[in-house]
Amino acid sequence: MSNPFLSDDYHIRWSTLTPEHVENDIKQGIKLAEERLEAIRSLDPAEVTLENTFLALEGATEELSRGWGRLNHLDSVSDIDGLRDALNKMLPEVSAFYSSISLDAKIWASLKAFRDSDAAMSLSDLEKRFVKETCADFVASGADLPDDKKARVAEIDAELSAITQKFSENVVDSTDDWELVVDDESRLAGLPDMVKEGAKQNALEKGNGSEDDPKWRFTLQYPSMGPVMQFADDDSLRKEIWEGMGQIGKKGDWDNKDLIWKILELRQEKAELLGKKNFPDMILEHRMAKTGQAAIDFTEKLHAMVEPHFLKDQEELKQYVADKTNSDVRLLEPWETAYWVEKRRQEEYDFDSELLRPYFSVDNVMSGMFEITSKIFGIKIEQRETVFGEDKDGAVQVWHEDCLYYDIFDEESGELLGSFYADWHPRQGKRGGAWMNTLHTGLPAMNGKERDPHVGLMVGNMTKPVGDEPALLDHREVETIFHEFGHLLHHLLGAAEIKSLSGMNVPWDFVELPSQIMENFCWERETLDLFAKHYESGEVIPVELFDKMIAARNYMKGTHEMRQLGMGMLDLEIHMHGDKYKGMELRDMENKILEKYKTEQATESSSVLRKFSHLFSGAVAYASGYYSYKWAEVLDADAFTRFKKEGVLNAETGRSFRKEILAAGNTRPADESYREFMGRDPELSPLLERAGLV
16 A cells, blocks of 8 residues: 555554655645645636535545544554654644645635636525635635735744644653652552552553552553542642642643743734734634634623632532641642542532442443434444454454444434544553544435445543453543544534535534533433443442432532633633733733632642643644533533433434534534524523532
8 A cells, every 4th residue: 555644445454554654645645635726726717616616625635634634643542653753744744735725816716716606606505605614714714815924824824733733742741751659558548449459550561569569550641640639548649649740741841831822922923914803803703602702701601600609619618628627727739629529529428429430331331322322313333343453354453452443324224324433541652631533524425426424533541441340430431431422423423415514513612512412411310221330230320329429410510610611711811812921920820810710729730721732732722712611511501401301312302403413514503503403592591500500
């Protein structure tokens, strides 16, 4: 295979995607794209059609996008020697190429020639929207700028691609660099047995200790460090973990401080070149919020509603700690908070969240989630045999032994709608957190052609199996899997006849609706009983434990809500008013911005911005869009009231959601899609009621 990264094989042969192919394949992808773009540039204005302009542009970069997407994905999940260097070598050329397309005067002239032609007036509504959205993207990217400003925009895009890649690498490398090996078992008091056994197994895998002389290894991946911060009685152990977390994006050559300021500076400069006051106004122009100020107003409105509950949470927690330690009320240390929050939860609700783990084996969660979505959305999901590192008849190659693969079919027609990979456990060189991504956007059957199925993936860093037991998740991890699968369904069930309008290609503050609405199914008795089954006995969650889980659902909810609002406000403020903070230490800037959002602590934590990959791991990423989690939460809480009213597993309701939200994609404005599903505009009260804030 001469160009494996560009191969159009539906089942990707991951073993062939090696560093030595990167440069040749990506350059070949650019060459193919350039040949197609030249055909668009060369059009006589009298010869323009939808097919040789807008549709030709849509397909021009197909191979390059395929290869570049696969390369970036492997970089996020694998530590293949030489892969990062190969990516970084090609990054400037690829970034410059993509940036040049919307700044190309001849391509823009051909597009405008068709847009303004009589033929454009007779297009279908879908085609008209396609033309309109494409032109809006060109204008937003600088197509109408004078040449000198276009050149500067291209320079900024290239520089942002390079330094945001470096930011992401620094987060991964500084996370992987840290470890804590404990040789005194008494320090592990309070930790669940499964966590201790996992840490012991991890130590053995890294050559630390033995069965006769055990040691316990902890990392900064959540399944390792999270339970320590929540359950460990040893204050000094939690402090060591906290100090380790403070080094992410800060230590030595991995310090992200200067990169952050440079990214903010470049984003602001680009916004001004494009005639916008600030970066949020540039980014949000074609989203539901429209302006940065509208997003801030939304955040501040919710802040006013949440603040009394937040302040009450903080005072009650401090009083609880004082009572339990026979001391005066005081500020808590940052390494104490999660521990005392859990202690108080267990006491006030008689609820230990760890008691849920045996009911959440990852296999049961996945199969139950598939059963739920099959019932409501009219689909069928089948797991395929996988193989790593080689070919095998009937098996699908994957990028790691942990990876799984599934096909998704339409229940009624039997058509293959798409396929997806799932990769759930942490490892060296793998990016932290959880995410979903696309590998191929397909098309429905049309014009005599068979359906072209979609391909996607979902990735996480969940609790690993320990010994002979399956991977047992906490409820937070279960919600994360449902969340990412919601994104995946948005992609796989997309039915638009134009790829750039399909699935998740919707305004960013609408894209979280399908993911967040799926989390609701993790709280309903009817749906939990389909997957929350004890891994040994097969029994469902006992009524008493379920009741305690529901009773504790909104425990410290004001604090949780305020943290999310604070992250959104921090994002908006630094991108709207970055100049007024120039020269400040990152932590001091955060304290100033988040004065009314942040829990006051006895010791200051390191700046969250240093590791805030949502904002700084891409040229745009979630920058000026973190508020959209809360924006979409308003939508998901409201939309789920229809499921609650008509039946959580009501097939008619589910198929309506599939048709009006998932399948529709960006074929119409997002607010129209919402109204088609709900019959009205969204309301705020369901979110506040669900969160126990009214």
